[in-house]
Amino acid sequence: MKIYRSAAALTALLAAAPAFAAGGSVKGKVTFSGATIPASTDLTDQLTKSKDKDVCLAGPKASEELIVDAASKTVANVFVSIKVKDGGKKLEVPASPILSDQKSCHFEPHIIVVPEGAKVELKNSDTVMHNVNPKQLKNPDFVNEGIPAGKSVVKTTKKAERIKISCDVHPWMAGYIIVTDTPYWALTGKDGSFEIGDLPAGEYTVNFWHETLGTLKQEKIVVKDGAATECNGAMAPKAGG
């Protein structure tokens, strides 16, 4: 969690410096708008029955695919992004790889956001074998690969795509690597809030994506220099799902 945040903060800081006075920002909150908040899948049974239970039981015992605050109904892990066609800052590619760790049989962090072309370190911090099975179509470097205990492999991203990752040894494990082609993105925290700064003045579409709640588009969001435009998202489970 720490590393991706610092990486993100660093990127934002570097890019923000020269255009500080001129840019505007979009900020808001994502809330759950469905009738009832679905309970996260309980993993205790699977964890206890696993042959690696000594290692795996130390991790979270519920699925991380949907995290909604019971009181405020805010949704965490929503990827918010804006595409800026003209002007704006460039996509910064960090030199060192961004870490996706496998710890106590879960992906830590659950989602990492990686600029196109950046490297990703897939690490196994456990004492048991894991593999990373990436569902990708545009990043051929990512193949389903076993990672021995304590080892890691480094892969390079190529094109924007949301890559679902899972481990076939421990079928409950799941996470995402989001490869982005825009520097204007944010990932909501537990309080559901986000802020995207340094935006040149103009009219934008704000895209929201959540792994179980799907996508949402807020069109015609006007950004003015030096001001923060508010843009909230309300997301509900897909019909039938």
Place this chain on the structure above:
Amino acid sequence: MAKEADPGDTHYPTITLNMWFAISSILLVGAVFWMVIDDWNREWKQWQRKFQTMEADRLESLLKSYNEDPKFTTELTQINEQFRAAQATLDSSKGALEAATEALRLAEGAKYEADNAQRVAKGDYDWAKYLVEEHRLKNPGDKMARQGEIDTAFALAQKTKLAFEDADRGVEVAKKKRNEILASRSKAEAALAAATMERDRHARNLELLRPKTLEGKLAKGVRDFPGLDFAAPSLTVNKVVLEDKLFFDLKFPGKKKTRVDMCMTCHVPIDKAGPEYAAASNPLKSHPRLDMYLSSTSPHPMNDFGCTVCHAGSGETLSFVHADHNPRDEKQRKEWEEKYHWHKMHHWEQPMLPLQHTEASCYQCHSGHLDLIKDEAPRLQRGAELVEKAGCYGCHKIQGVWQELPKAGPSLKHIAAKLSPDWAFAWVQKPADFRPSTWMPQIFHLSNATDTTRAKDRIVEREDVAVNAILEYLWSRSEEFAVPPPPVKGDVERGKEAIQLRGCLACHQIDGLNAPNETNEFGPSLAGVGSKLGEAWIYQWVKNPKKYWPDTKMPDLRLSDQDASDIASYLASLKKDGWSAKRPAVDEKLLQEIASEYLGNQVSLSEGERKLKAALAAGNADRREAMLYVGRKFILRQGCFGCHDIPGFEKETPIGTELSDWGSKDLDKLDFGNFLFTHPPRMEKRRDAWAVGKLTDPRVFDQGKIKAPDELLRMPKFRFTEEEVQIVTTFLLGLVKNDIPVQSMPRLSESKKALARGAALVRQNNCAGCHTLQHEKVTLKHPADGIVSVRGALSYDEDAEEYSVKLREVAPSFAERSDNGVSGGEIGQGITFAKDQLVAKGAPEGGGLLDSFYKLAAQGLRLENAKGEPVTRPLSDATAAEPYAPPSLRWEGRRVQADWLYEFLKKPYIVRPHVPVRMPTFEFNDEEASSLAQYFVRLEEQRYPGEFTRRFRQENAMSRAELAQGAKIGRDVQDGLEILERLESGGRVPADVFVRVQAFAKEHDAKGPGSESFAFETAQRLPFEPIAERSEEYFRNRENAVKDYHVKARNLVGDNNSGNCYSCHWQDGKPVVEDPFAWAPDLEKVHQRMRPEWLRRWLLDPSQVIPNTKMPKPGIGPGKSDAIFPGSFEDSVQALVDYLMNYDRVTPDSSAQ
């Protein structure tokens, strides 16, 4: 008194006579001119003139393109330049050339003289010999008399001969000298000729067709002048004479004549390749499939096959109408009538096949392997498939493979245990009411029964009596079949799940669970089946289908009692909406009437029948007896036993007309009834029109006919679609009487034969219901390459408005490109392209269960753990379900050993423990199992397609002849010698030589029983191991190269920190981990199953072999497993392969050493 006629006088005045002579000679001259002109302007000559114009235009533009081609013109200028330079050099050394020419002339003169001298000397020598021989005969005393004369003459002959040889050499030297001077110019001359050869040839041809010179014009004018064009015209009749090849059957016994086809007289460029010919319109068009037909490199060259062998029609005629072209439809008929004054040739018995039926002719030679020519003759193959499905062969005898097929419908031997008579009555009356997709045809209440003109005959009522009586008979003869209730209680909901998980939906369709498609309509639809069958019967059936019906295609799925009972409960719960069936009461009076009628019609009666007749007449007949009698009569009339096993009808012969040579049946023998009047659009008396009419409404020829009820037509109605009717007609037209000489029949290689047999078995057992045979094709527009196709799973990204294909097969055609987001690549990679670039997306061939599994992924997939407890879990996405579905067989022949496949097919076991679908037991016989095993291996052109035969022979103690019969391997006589040589030098015999030697043995065995074959006996004694990696030699070499090689490799497999294959894979018949979702195949049997080459490729990167596989690339190699097995990733993978291929040899004990 009348004046006597003067003998010199005529009856007519001379003047009148002269006038008539004048008129008739003018008429005669006119007729001659007319004849000449008419001949000059014949239809075929008009076409050939058109072709000449077309060809001349083509040559002109070709020549123009030569002159306009800058490359050609520069090249030509260069060569011309060289030629001029060479000529100039020659001109400068004119004196030398002249001297050399003079020298050559002199040398040639000298040679001539020397030649004369030697001839004279030789003659003198011969003369001297004669004189001396004569002298010695007359004077026998001196045997050596006058020897000196001979010696002198001989010496002179020798001398002159040598002088001639010298002179000859002198000529050669002089020639060489002169040529040296000429050399550079000759070379330039040759280059010039070579460069312009093509062009000049075209120019010469053009000069013939469209002369530019005066002589040319004159010559052509005279050659083609009306009346003179009999000598050497440019327009000629072209023909192919098939002497001793494919005869023309004159239909008189033993009368055959040589087939002569003149079609190419009008269809001039039919065998010529070229875009101009392909784009032209008929008849000046080339054949659309020159790769398959007519061209000399195709399998059917024009000179060997002609035209009418396939197209039929009259080959020896020269006009459109007389060739008996036949229009494909009404529209074309109208068009032809206007354009060519077309009419039917009524007296030609072999009309040209309308274009849509041409494939029919393939049947003449390819009847035994239609599956092999599926791509070339799709309609014919599909027609045969429909005939097989509809069971036409049950009533109509068809020569060939058809006679070996089992009956198409279920056995009715134990019908009372399965059905209620009420349900059966409704079913037999109109099967489609209960199941619209059924193959059971409708037999009763068809057009000739409901025809109002027959109302007085009460046909419909008679048929109701018939159905009742038939059922009475069937039930009375039904044999005992126990249907005990299931031993465990079933659960409907679990059954609904089980039916999706165990693979039932591969062959059966159930509304709400799967949409109908080609593979899941293989078996009957199960919609509403609970209104037909009871739970107990379903249980017994699914547990062991062959017990009830030994010939059923339904395999044994080896279901557990619980699964079977759940499935039975579920199916029994599927009731058909609004379905209620009640057998109506029998019209007793009509029954007795019918019985009396049948009895009255019979010539001789059996004892029982006589009694029945008497009882009926007296009005006190036993009703049941009458029912059974009538039932039996109607079963005989309708021929129910053609498709069903019915007790009491085992020896009856099928009721239909034999179809073996229906395609050449005389048109007069086909009863068209009033069809030609009632159906004017199909007025031509054509075989195909008859078949289409019959298949559309089998009773149509009864229309307007006055017939007794028993004389009415009885072929049942199969609900063929219009398209299917046409396709079956194509098949029927192919059933022609034609003895093709052996030398013209296709000679299939062993490999082709195996492929044909295997493809038929794959189809007949619906392998495609579960397994993918060919991956889905996606066609897209590539900005640079145009239309390209790749194979893989297509998905659409709504956000980006892009398509992506995850490649299931390598896409090499544009692998180098990465522009516009479209690039090729390896298996498992994605290629992405814009929305508007998609051209077409195809479905995969087979893999019918995948859709169900995609659905189950979202709902939750139910697996069972080792204790048999259910574990249900939804999967992350649809594609994650692929590893749990039956495997694709796209690469099966590369993946597995033929030996293993053979045994697996005979006795399947669970290879993939995580797959809930079971490979069923098909009870394949040896021939079927070995044909299928060979099929897959030969499809991939892998080694040892027949390797299983040896084990097979050992286990079954087969005779050599039997083995040779089954081996079917390519042969090479040299192998016998090679084996001997190798044995003598103490070497080992490679496996492929061994295999081929078995075929060598076959050759010897063919000489008759008892003829020993040394090669075969030798081969039997040899250690045989088709997998090199499993040979002891290989094993030892590895161990010698790396200490404890195999044990180290074993640790790599079992190590908890790196490879750790047992995190998923089963070990020695048991799971290591509890979660069935993580399970993977047992490593114990890999060495029996996999081919090492495949295993290595698989382990190097599994997702590049099967995308969406659960198997990760092994986490071994430098930085990962150095402590266990030092070496590169590739070496580590090879170690895994070597260990797995010798799994049974590397025991835990050897690790202790």
